[in-house]
Amino acid sequence: MRRSRDVPLLVERARAGDPRAVARLITLVESGDDLLPQVAAALAPYAGQAQVVGLTGSPGVGKSTTTNELVRALRSRGHRVGVLAIDPSSPFTGGAILGDRVRMQDHATDPGVYIRSMSSRGHLGGLSAATPQAVRVLEGAGCDVVLVETVGVGQAEVEVASLADTTLVLLAPGMGDAIQAVKAGILEIADVFVVNKADRDGADATVRDIQGNIALSERGPGEWRPQVVRTVAARGEGIDDLAAALDKHRGWLVEHDELRRRREARAAAEVEAIALGALRARIGSLRDGTELPALAARVAGGSLDPYAAAAELLAQLGA
Amino acid sequence: MRRSRDVPLLVERARAGDPRAVARLITLVESGDDLLPQVAAALAPYAGQAQVVGLTGSPGVGKSTTTNELVRALRSRGHRVGVLAIDPSSPFTGGAILGDRVRMQDHATDPGVYIRSMSSRGHLGGLSAATPQAVRVLEGAGCDVVLVETVGVGQAEVEVASLADTTLVLLAPGMGDAIQAVKAGILEIADVFVVNKADRDGADATVRDIQGNIALSERGPGEWRPQVVRTVAARGEGIDDLAAALDKHRGWLVEHDELRRRREARAAAEVEAIALGALRARIGSLRDGTELPALAARVAGGSLDPYAAAAELLAQLGA
Secondary structure, three states: OOOHHHHHHHHHHHHOOOHHHHHHHHHHHHOOOOOHHHHHHHHHHHOOOOEEEEEEEOOOOOHHHHHHHHHHHHHHOOOOEEEEEEEOOOHHHHHHHHHHHHHHHHHOOOOOEEEEEEEOOOOOOOOOOOHHHHHHHHHHOOOOEEEEEEEOOOHHHHHHHHHOOEEEEEEOOOOOHHHHHOOOOHHHHOOEEEEOOOOOOOHHHHHHHHHHHHHHOOOOOOOOOOEEEEOEHHHOEOHHHHHHHHHHHHHHHHHOOHHHHHHHHHHHHHHHHHHHHHHHHHHHHHHOOOHHHHHHHHHHHOOOOHHHHHHHHHHHOOO | OOOOOHHHHHHHHHHOOOHHHHHHHHHHHHOOOOOHHHHHHHHHHHOOOOEEEEEEEOOOOOHHHHHHHHHHHHHHOOOOEEEEEEEOOOHHHHHHHHHHHHHHHHHOOOOOEEEEEEEOOOOOOOOOOOHHHHHHHHHHOOOOEEEEEEEOOOHHHHHHHHHOOEEEEEEOOOOHHHHHHOOOOHHHHOOEEEEOOOOOOOHHHHHHHHHHHHHHOOOOOOOOOOEEEEOEHHHOEOHHHHHHHHHHHHHHHHHOOHHHHHHHHHHHHHHHHHHHHHHHHHHHHHHOOOHHHHHHHHHHHOOOOHHHHHHHHHHHOOO
16 A cells, blocks of 8 residues: 555545545554655545544543543434544553553444544644644544544643644543643633533532633633533433533534634644645755755854854755 | 844954843844844854853752852853853743742852843743854853753753753752653763762762663763762862863863764754744745635635645745
């Protein structure tokens, strides 16, 4: 499967629901293969077919259990569902996440569900640069909803929000630090707060905290007011409310022309990132030539300043 | 001081030892001012005049106290010394670092010492992108040694090493986690390990741990073997040994032509980063135009794929 003429065939098989073709396409986009532009071209027509839902939260709040139950609820409504679980590259959490993946095997034999773990491979913030393309693969495969699950560590929350139509932020009672530790930006990125493990002590206080923060944040009359949903995902409780909140947010996005706006902003960021990556690769290719080392030697020797050297380098690129 | 014809004058005053001119030049390079290329051109001849020493370690190991004592030792040898303290942008550590700065005021009235805190302003890894230029300002001002102090959080250690001729990694006994938590790369970046607070219980064990790790790491016959120095910086103990270790490393760098190699590699990385930043700015300028939004709308609508859109964007740039 290295020849470019096989790409249309692979996309055709993914369209027909062949899970191995879906897996191969995601592997292709994840590996940054030379065929990536061709894969992207073949998938372009299916952009925007799915509701992309980001799901983030600290370790231990029950992300995988919630995802698992949400998949079940969406399946019972007849939706095809894709799940992209972004594994942080940190070796310290890898084990736990592999454990979580096992639980997700509830859906392993369901042909209407695609589940894929992706590494974040050094990409800062925990979201793989390949994620937008992987979402497109799942849209091409006919998914109505794509869930992108990531551990909420710093930048990742913001990144998952920039990728998603709807962002869920999971919290649990007794992790009061969750509220305090979250960066100031979390209120702006969460479309729906999920207070999981809501049967535990402190659930009311957690819900009150969030609602207090929502009330305090300034919001125009046409703006979305984040919903707060209580769940006990381990017992399947509150999941229908969560699915309803997703529907409600989706309706609001469409009604306010916000879906189009978000997706265009997302596409612009993606195009920029690809363009920048291409330029970085071209500059990188000069590293092995004689030009950059020669310029660097002049800078280190004091006969050229780095800005003038950069200008010469760009001239080499025709840029 | 906004007119370009003032830059040569400012550099001349910095050369003559005017601390306000030094401060203004660092402010200029830190602000990313339009005059930056001109400042860089004026400073280019002074590149490589100073030994650049990176100093990193976890919070609480005594970085500022050690820096303070090291400055005292270098001054007593007649060196002019510059200190760049990179403040991590995190609000959680800001307070402590401001406190540390106060201690550094031991040298506030010494005309042979320049001390400057720089923000890391969102630059990932904690080292400001302006740091290499700020080092050049201090070299221009006649510093023989420039100390770059940064909190060792993840990427910052590696960045400070890429900037420095000699990298000091500070540890303290009773912070055994320091050893365990450090990323695998720390042995490769440290030229000198400083076990500070060496009068405390566990100092011997910490020294043994480090020496054990050094012994285990593979090293060719011509390679530098990291030194381990014990200090009690708060009492000024071991600082002469530390200064001697710096001299020894400097001698090794020169003898093995490694100083030239490191500085050329550093210059190459800096030139690349400036070139990439310039391209990023050019792409960013397209964001406000009509072209990128138009391409993004086509990508979001499915009539164009993001790779083809990126190629069109680069064609707009003439790249």
